[in-house]
Structures are given as C-alpha cells and as structure tokens.
Amino acid sequence: MPTLAKQSRLHDDFARLADTGPDTLNRLRAEAMRRFSDQGFPTTKDEPWRFTNLRRLTQVDWTRADRPEQATLDQLKATVDHYALQDEAATTLVFVNGVLQEDLSRRALPDGVALLSLQEAAAQDWFEAAFTVAEDAVVSRLPDLNSAMAEAATVLVVAPDTQLTNPLEIIHLSCGLSAERAVFPRTLVLARRHAQATVLETFIGAGSEAYWQNSVTQLHLEDGAHVTHYLAELGTEQAFHTHATFADLARDGRLVSENMLLGADLARNDIHVNLNGPGAEAHINGLFLGHARQHLDNHIIVRHNQPHGSSFQNFRGILDDQAHGVFAGRIYVAEDAQKTDSAQSNRNLLLSDDARIDTQPKLEIYADDVKCAHGATTGQLNQDALFYLQSRGMAPEAARNFLIYAFAHELIEKLAIRELRDHLEAVLVERFGQDGAIDVEA
Amino acid sequence: MLEIKDLHATVNGKAILKGLNLSIGPGEVHCIMGPNGSGKSTLSQVLAGRDAYEITQGSVTFRGKDLLEQEPHERAGEGLFLAFQYPVEIPGVSGNQFLRAALNAVRQYRGQDELDAAQMMKVFRERAKQVKIELASLKRSVNEGFSGGEKKRNEMLQMAILEPHLAVLDEVDSGLDIDALKIVSDAVNAMRTTERSFLLITHYQRLLNHIVPDHIHVLVDGQIVKSGGKELALELEEKGYAWVEEHTKSVAG
Numbered sequence: 001m002p003t004l005a006k007q008s009r010l011h012d013d014f015a016r017l018a019d020t021g022p023d024t025l026n027r028l029r030a031e032a033m034r035r036f037s038d039q040g041f042p043t044t045k046d047e048p049w050r051f052t053n054l055r056r057l058t059q060v061d062w063t064r065a066d067r068p069e070q071a072t073l074d075q076l077k078a079t080v081d082h083y084a085l086q087d088e089a090a091t092t093l094v095f096v097n098g099v100l101q102e103d104l105s106r107r108a109l110p111d112g113v114a115l116l117s118l119q120e121a122a123a124q125d126w127f128e129a130a131f132t133v134a135e136d137a138v139v140s141r142l143p144d145l146n147s148a149m150a151e152a153a154t155v156l157v158v159a160p161d162t163q164l165t166n167p168l169e170i171i172h173l174s175c176g177l178s179a180e181r182a183v184f185p186r187t188l189v190l191a192r193r194h195a196q197a198t199v200l201e202t203f204i205g206a207g208s209e210a211y212w213q214n215s216v217t218q219l220h221l222e223d224g225a226h227v228t229h230y231l232a233e234l235g236t237e238q239a240f241h242t243h244a245t246f247a248d249l250a251r252d253g254r255l256v257s258e259n260m261l262l263g264a265d266l267a268r269n270d271i272h273v274n275l276n277g278p279g280a281e282a283h284i285n286g287l288f289l290g291h292a293r294q295h296l297d298n299h300i301i302v303r304h305n306q307p308h309g310s311s312f313q314n315f316r317g318i319l320d321d322q323a324h325g326v327f328a329g330r331i332y333v334a335e336d337a338q339k340t341d342s343a344q345s346n347r348n349l350l351l352s353d354d355a356r357i358d359t360q361p362k363l364e365i366y367a368d369d370v371k372c373a374h375g376a377t378t379g380q381l382n383q384d385a386l387f388y389l390q391s392r393g394m395a396p397e398a399a400r401n402f403l404i405y406a407f408a409h410e411l412i413e414k415l416a417i418r419e420l421r422d423h424l425e426a427v428l429v430e431r432f433g434q435d436g437a438i439d440v441e442a
Numbered sequence: 443m444l445e446i447k448d449l450h451a452t453v454n455g456k457a458i459l460k461g462l463n464l465s466i467g468p469g470e471v472h473c474i475m476g477p478n479g480s481g482k483s484t485l486s487q488v489l490a491g492r493d494a495y496e497i498t499q500g501s502v503t504f505r506g507k508d509l510l511e512q513e514p515h516e517r518a519g520e521g522l523f524l525a526f527q528y529p530v531e532i533p534g535v536s537g538n539q540f541l542r543a544a545l546n547a548v549r550q551y552r553g554q555d556e557l558d559a560a561q562m563m564k565v566f567r568e569r570a571k572q573v574k575i576e577l578a579s580l581k582r583s584v585n586e587g588f589s590g591g592e593k594k595r596n597e598m599l600q601m602a603i604l605e606p607h608l609a610v611l612d613e614v615d616s617g618l619d620i621d622a623l624k625i626v627s628d629a630v631n632a633m634r635t636t637e638r639s640f641l642l643i644t645h646y647q648r649l650l651n652h653i654v655p656d657h658i659h660v661l662v663d664g665q666i667v668k669s670g671g672k673e674l675a676l677e678l679e680e681k682g683y684a685w686v687e688e689h690t691k692s693v694a695g
Binding site for chain 1 (some may be wrong): 490491492493513514515517518519523524526529530532533534535540543544545547548551583600604
C-alpha cells in the first residue's frame with residue numbers, strides 16, 4: 001500500500017487510542033481502521049477522485065494534533081470571537097484540535113437538546129447504527145479514518161417535536177502552530193420525530209503551518225424532522241480539508257444543506273443524502289470561491305429510495321487565478337421511487353484564463369414516473385451587464401467586482417442566519433469590493 | 443451641450459451611421475424618430491460608449507470635451523445618462539446597492555465626497571419625490587423579474603438620482619401601456635430644466651403627446667434626413683416613414 005507508507009505516525013496514534021473507549025466504540029474503531037488500511041487513500045484512478053489529487057496530502061506523515069497550551073488558547077480567543085455567532089441565544093461549541101474547550105464555548109443548551117460525549121453516546125442502543133457509515137455510501141475510506149481516529153465527537157440528540165429557534169454552532173479550529181498535524185472532527189445529529197434544528201459547522205484554522213482536517217458529519221432525520229446544516233470552510237491558505245456529510249431522511253424529513261467553501265488550500269466536500277422515507281425533501285446548496293491555487297471539490301450523491309421525494313441541488317463556483325473547482329452531482333432514483341422530483345444546477349464563473357472547473361452531472365434513474373432536471377453553465381461575466389454598470393459610472397474593475405459579488409450574493413442572501421450572511425458578505429467585499437463600491441445591504 | 447459631426451459607425455464591418463450631424467443646446471429636448479434599422483439604437487449605444495461599435499469617421503463633443511475618447515464610466519461622470527431600451531437584469535444585488543455604488547462612483551469622478559448610507563437614502567427620497575416614482579423597487583434585485591413598465595420606471599429613477607446633464611432615452615416608450623407611459627413622461631418633464639438636455643429616441647409619435655420636444659429629427663439609413671419642430675411628428679404620424687424615405691430619395695435622385 002504505497003499511499004500508506006508515510007502514514008506510520010497515524011498508525012501509532014491509533015494504537016494508543018485503540019483500547020481507551022467502551023467496547024462498542026473500540027470495535028467500531030478497529031473495523032474502521034482496518035478498512036482504511038486495506039484501501040488507503042483514494043487516488044485519481046478512483047472515478048470519484050478523478051479531478052482531485054491528494055498527493056500533496058498523502059506525502060505528509062501526519063500525526064494527531066496535540067492539545068493546545070493555555071497560552072495558545074488565549075491567543076486563539078480573538079480568532080474564535082471573529083467567527084463565532086455573537087447572538088447570545090446561540091449555543092456555541094468550540095473544539096480546538098479536536099478537544100472541546102469549555103472556556104471558549106457557550107454550552108447553554110436549549111430545552112429538548114442533549115449533548116453527549118462520544119463515550120456517552122457509545123452506550124446508547126442506537127449508537128452502532130447511527131455511527132456506522134453505510135458501506136454503499138462511501139466514495140473513499142477517509143470517513144473510516146475519521147471513525148478510527150476521532151477521539152471526541154459532538155453528538156446532539158434533539159427530542160421529538162422540539163423546535164429550536166437558534167442555531168447550534170460548532171467551531172472546529174485547527175491550530176497549525178506545529179507542522180503535520182491532523183484533526184478528526186466528528187458530528188452526529190439525531191433529530192427525533194418532528195424535531196427541528198439548525199446546526200452550523202465552521203471550520204477554521206490559525207497559524208501558518210499546514211494542517212489537515214478530516215471531518216465527518218452524520219445527520220439522522222426521523223419522520224417529519226427538519227434539519228438545516230451549514231458547513232462553512234474558512235480555513236487558512238495552508239489547510240487541507242476532507243469532509244463528508246451523511247444525511248438519512250425518514251418519511252417527510254426535510255434537509256437543507258448549505259455549503260460554503262471559501263478557505264483551505266485543498267477542500268473536498270462529499271455530501272451523501274439518502275431519502276429513505278416517502279415524501280422526504282432535500283435542498284443542497286453551495287458556493288465555492290477559489291483564488292490563488294485553491295482546489296475546491298464538491299461531490300454530491302442524492303439517493304431517492306422511496307416515492308414522492310424531492311431534491312434540489314444548487315451550486316455556484318467563482319474561480320480566479322489558478323484555482324480549480326470541481327462539482328460532481330449525482331442523482332440516483334431507485335425503481336420504487338416514483339413521483340420523484342429532482343433538479344440540479346451548477347453555475348460557474350471563471351475569472352482568469354488559468355482557472356479551471358470540472359463539472360459533472362450524473363443521473364441514474366430506474367423509476368419511470370419522475371421529474372429530473374439538470375444543468376450546468378460555465379462562463380465569463382455578462383458583457384451587457386458590465387456595460388450597463390459602466391454606463392452608470394462604475395469603472396471597468398468596479399463593474400466586474402460588482403457582478404461577481406452579485407453572482408455569489410444570490411446564494412448568500414437566502415441563508416437564514418443573518419450573522420453568517422454578514423460574515424460571508426464581508427469576505428466577498430474583501431475579495432471583490434473596491435473603494436467601497438459594494439456596500440453591504442443594511 | 444452635444445455636438446455630433448459627420449458621425450460614421452460600423453458594427454461587424456457593416457456601416458450603420460453614415461454621416462450623422464446633430465447639435466443639442468442646454469435645456470433643449472430633441473427627438474429622433476425613424477423606421478426600424480435606421481440606426482436609432484446604434485446612436486444611443488455609440489454615445490454611451492459601447493465597444494461593439496467602431497467609429498470610422500466624425501466627432502462627438504460633449505460639454506466641450508471629446509466624448510469618443512472617454513470610457514463609458516467617464517461619460518457617466520461627465521453627465522451623460524442612457525436609459526436603456528432593454529435594461530439589464532442583475533440578480534443578487536438590490537437596486538439600493540446598485541445605485542449607491544453608481545452615485546458614489548459618479549460623485550468620486552466629479553470630485554465630490556462620497557455619501558454614507560443615510561445621506562444616500564436622503565438623496566434617493568428627494569429625487570424619487572421629484573419624479574413621483576416609489577423607491578420600493580430598489581429593495582428588489584436590479585430589474586430582476588420586473589415588468590417592462592417597472593424596468594422603464596427604474597431607469598427614470600436612476601436618471602433622477604444620477605442627475606445627468608444630458609439624458610438619452612432609447613425607446614423609453616416601447617412596450618409600455620398608457621399608464622406606464624404617463625409615469626415615465628411625467629418623470630422626464632419633472633427633470634426638465636433650462637440646463638438639462640434630453641435626446642428622445644423613439645419609433646412612435648405617441649410619446650410626444652406627453653413630452654413635447656423642441657426639435658424633431660428623422661433618421662433614415664444612418665443619416666438625419668429631415669428636421670423640424672414638434673409639428674413634424676404629426677406629419678410623420680399621418681403620412682408614415684415611407685413619406686420621408688420617398689421624399690429623401692427624390693431629393694437625392
């Protein structure tokens with residue numbers, strides 16, 4: 001296994017972790033590690049990884065990030081404050097290098113929500129089914145590596161009929177102060193019947209050393225549950241981030257998945273959505289904003305396994321400099337999934353000759369009474385619109401930036417969390433604003 | 443205000459304007475009428491600086507400066523405004539954001555201080571009141587999903603806020619019902635001063651029932667073939683463009 005040759009330190013880390021948990025967890029970890037070791041890292045020979053080469057990641061002999069010193073944590077407070085929701089009513093859990101930091105977190109949980117540690121969760125009768133990633137869902141063994149290595153996890157159980165008004169926020173901060181450090185953030189949300197919750201996961205970094213976050217989020221939606229999941233990748237320019245979200249929707253479950261990839265050197269975002277009950281509905285949206293040599297990859301697989309389901313994917317990419325974007329969206333409609341309504345759209349803006357996008361829609365339909373639409377466009381800025389803006393007094397560069405802002409803002413303005421919108425707008429203005437040409441909407 | 447001399451313009455090598463002459467003084471309202479394909483819209487696009495057109499001959503002077511040397515945004519800064527025949531939709535930004543950016547860009551060009559959001563809103567309210575157009579549309583994305591009438595009203599609002607020295611209105615009446623036409627015309631009339639000039643470009647005479655021009659010019663095949671006072675419009679309405687075209691041919695022949 002050539003791709004594993006350099007990963008000896010992770011094996012050592014695993015050996016130290018292997019027997020520290022409850023039996024169920026130890027067994028699941030061991031099985032996961034075996035699967036990862038058997039197959040190793042994905043390569044570009046694997047179809048779902050054709051456009052994303054992990055060589056630069058796999059050449060590093062990663063080791064688990066250590067617990068940060070108190071002095072370091074004090075320094076990180078400003079970084080956390082910058083990204084954390086200011087809304088006092090929000091619950092904010094801050095993990096630094098995989099360890100929950102009580103003093104940086106606001107742990108007041110709303111009624112109806114239980115926060116379990118990984119050890120506590122492992123004692124529950126539903127744990128094994130909820131923690132195990134379905135074999136047929138995965139496109140690599142990276143989620144297995146997470147299962148094996150995750151020392152802690154955020155496990156949120158939302159009681160039946162609970163309606164949460166404020167988001168549950170989880171900040172995963174990697175502190176790249178020492179080199180070659182990897183973190184394995186794990187989140188598991190169990191939304192019981194008719195529960196409604198919003199979970200915001202923000203991935204950030206500090207320091208100038210490269211770090212790797214290999215994260216997994218599992219969303220289990222029971223009958224009629226509504227979950228909105230935000231993923232904001234805002235890591236440093238040196239970051240590697242491989243992430244996989246797995247969502248299972250029971251009857252009439254409703255998922256909204258908003259994915260914002262702005263940071264990281266290389267980010268791969270796998271989203272697997274299974275509509276397992278009739279009438280389930282999924283909205284999966286994303287914005288990826290690449291510049292310099294960033295590589296941003298979104299891989300979505302939606303499986304309609306039951307009738308009357310609907311799923312809508314809407315992704316937009318803006319790529320400048322030598323950035324490389326990937327969008328692969330697959331819609332699978334099983335034979336029994338009649339009356340499926342599904343649509344997929346990917347629109348991209350290429351701002352330089354060296355920027356690149358690979359977009360791949362894929363439909364696999366085995367039912368005969370379905371509606372499936374897909375479309376992808378890639379282009380430059382609209383010349384008519386540019387001229388219109390210039391005729392109103394904007395210089396060419398300002399007009400260009402204004403249109404880029406508008407293109408991204410179409411997705412951002414639909415986000416329900418005001419503070420997140422503001423934050424993303426600020427990033428947009430920073431990257432594409434000029435002399436105050438763009439003014440964030442008051 | 444505006445001095446066009448012997449203007450020739452081509453698009454993709456095809457000659458559209460073939461020696462156009464026009465002089466507009468301060469406070470004057472001129473109207474150019476003409477059949478389809480005569481070059482009306484080309485003239486408006488050339489004046490605003492669209493780069494798809496090549497100027498092969500002639501000159502345009504705007505407020506004492508060579509207009510053709512200027513970039514589109516510089517022309518706006520100098521006080522030229524084009525109301526588009528087909529205003530462009532810009533999803534994702536509100537009309538407020540758009541106009542704040544535009545007004546500050548123009549102010550910056552004119553050496554004026556930028557306005558903050560509150561000052562800006564005050565200007566918007568004043569200007570909207572003058573032209574009797576509601577500001578509500580500015581909360582929506584620019585022109586997105588607007589009806590034809592809403593788009594043209596929005597152009598008039600932009601004009602009122604940017605306060606140009608010369609406004610070129612390209613087929614501002616096309617596709618409007620009578621109520622919308624009235625709103626647009628009232629806005630133009632409210633903006634008329636002894637200093638501000640207008641160039642109306644239209645295919646139909648009915649606009650001139652609401653905006654009374656000082657001069658009317660008939661454009662045929664890239665040249666102005668006939669000029670006169672407002673009574674010329676009625677003559678055209680009665681006899682049609684064919685009358686001018688024949689008239690021109692007989693003169694030329």
